[in-house]
Amino acid sequence: MPGFVGGAAGDAGSCSRAGPFHRAEMEEAEVERLIEEARESIEAAITYRRELQHRLRGLSQARDQIKESAAQTRETLRQHFQDMKNAVSKMLDERLAILLQQVDTVEHENIKPLDDCQKLLEHGVSTAEDLLREGEVVVSDKTGKDHQNLCHFTNKAFHIQLDSLPEVPSLVEVPCLSAQLDDTLLSVARDQIFSHGAVASRPPVQIEELIERPGGILVKWCKVDDEFVVQDYRLQYRRHNSGHFEDAYVGPECEFMVLQIDPNVDYQFRVCARGDGRQEWSPWSVPQIGHTCLIPHEWNPGLEGYSLSSRRNIALRNDSPCQSVLYSKSATYFPGQTLTFRVETTGQPDKRDSIGVCVEKNDGCDSLQRDKAVCVSPSGAVYVNGKEMTNQLPPVSPGSTITFDMEIVSLGPTNNNEGPHHRRRVTISSGNREVVFDWLLEQSCGTLYFGCSFVYPSWKVLVF
Template structure:
């Protein structure tokens, strides 16, 4: 009987726990629905505000442009009118002067004709001389109506139709942005952001990626280009960042709406060079090393063994100096002082001339010469794992080194298992600057 009761109690406890778990899951889904509803409501409200503000600005701008155009046309009418009237005014003055002269001459003539005999001869003589001097047969030229301007306004009635069609097709409302962030992959000191196109009718030309710390809400551009993924560097570990992306359609100037922001975080320790080694100057984040003009030489190692199998280690050459066959970029099992290159045992590396070295031996396969802007990548995966270190086991790593769209693949056999590796570099002449991520 007791066993039966205990079994029932156990079954009841399991049912209670299942109900509790079920309730938690339902509550989680309710919170998800709440967030979805909130996103729809807030984005709809924001879209209304954007539309109202845009069309309000548009109406104000159109009214201003129409007023300015009207003023400009009226000024043209005034200018043509004034310029055209000026010669008519001058002609009018000339004719009026002629009329006054003719009237005055007419009065003198009538007076001379009607005067007495003694004074008539003198008056007629003076009148005749004056009339000959005035040249009564010379008349000023008056332009005909077809020769003077007749102002009019030429207005294209199709403008209204064109504007109406443009307005009717101006702006669109989309239920979702044409691009969305697809994946966030953490890297040491960075996050790889990948995005995808979700609108089949949208033909993108460029993408624009922004990010900010989650508590800052001040986004800044980090990438503009045609690629659909980008590594955002200088990411502080264990800090949430928001990422968003938009696109510009082919043949368009404006950017699309932003994607739904996604939160990403890198828990991986950033790659850093070891400070204090003479011959190398480091950036504030210690991820950039510059070979200075000091005479001291040696291998600059990472501060800690922060490279793990399964990751991609990337070196990007920012500037170049004079190459040397002893130069090296690569990874190693341990730091070994006293060497001036990674071309040694327990290390794999590439020289600036493209030669690949495994445990100090040069391979027959060679990669392109390293130049400014080159990226050199190291990818490793465990092929088989032998016995533990205490039992004298070994480890085989499949190594892929890539440079300038070419790569070499080989197996690297180590006499011990390595959970993580150091990276390092060596340059014999100044001017080389390398970024690691």
């Protein structure tokens, strides 16, 4: 029993020592868990604060946009109506001057005959007075010369023609000037003025999307005012906060590719619209900032037979002989991207002419109608690995655009089990038609070259 009791006591002592240690571990684990939860809460609070601060900045920008646009609109309205006042005042002054000049002209033209008549009458009065005085002297003279003086006086009076009087116009025969003024002008002007101008809370068109392209940005916009009937859109751009906006496009389309964009440089874009039957443009949309990180497509310089533009995105087939394909400077076209060729001018076509893409350069070939290449001829024929397809595109003409779109579809064994193949879904579009097919390549190829070949001169092709 004593041993039993001692053994029991030992076990009890062991439990007594293990209990506090176990509780300490549990407390430590709980503390770690709480610390971890606290850290997560801190991280969540930091993220939450950051998002709130971001929204505060956005709210501040929105407030600034309202205040700045309101201030600019006030200044525009004041300046416009001040200009209108000045213009109307100037026109009224000019019209008043014309009417006063007309009064002066009528007065002068009709007063002159009256002045001449007055001079004649005054001369007659003076002559009559002289004759009257002379007659009185003759009649009162009692000398022996009476008979002679009377004869002289009578002859003089006869020659003066005292019974002939100048014609004097009556009042109804001479002008009586007056101003003809139409008071309805004020009512018409009042109606026009009270309906002149409007304040819009937002522009009728806004930029919807900016898509980066090699050496360019595709700008898409949309109309946000359903009641605004659009005749034309106007797109402008500039380097961010640098210089003046330049026109990039004017027309009815809702998207435009802005080329000659330097990579990794921010540009501002804005668009406005002109209503149907109107001459003035709407307010500008809120400027949007975009850039492209994709280097521009360039033709490879130095090939005799082709002249390139300064940016090397336009190739012109010149008169020099050439028996090779003009390729891109490097393999810059990759799946998921749209590659576009625009034929600016055309020359005499040849069945060997081609525009398209290829896996590798081959300076020994005079056309892309070969293996590991896809191309289009000026007739609209489509060639895949040198074989002509049944489906065709419209013939190429000046201004035609040819677009290539590709996506990798699958990687799997070939039908003859010779090895894996790489399948690409290719879509070639031109005009209102497109050709879709799968292009099989025996080896993986991340990027492709593009190229063109023309036998005769005058062909000019822009790539973007």
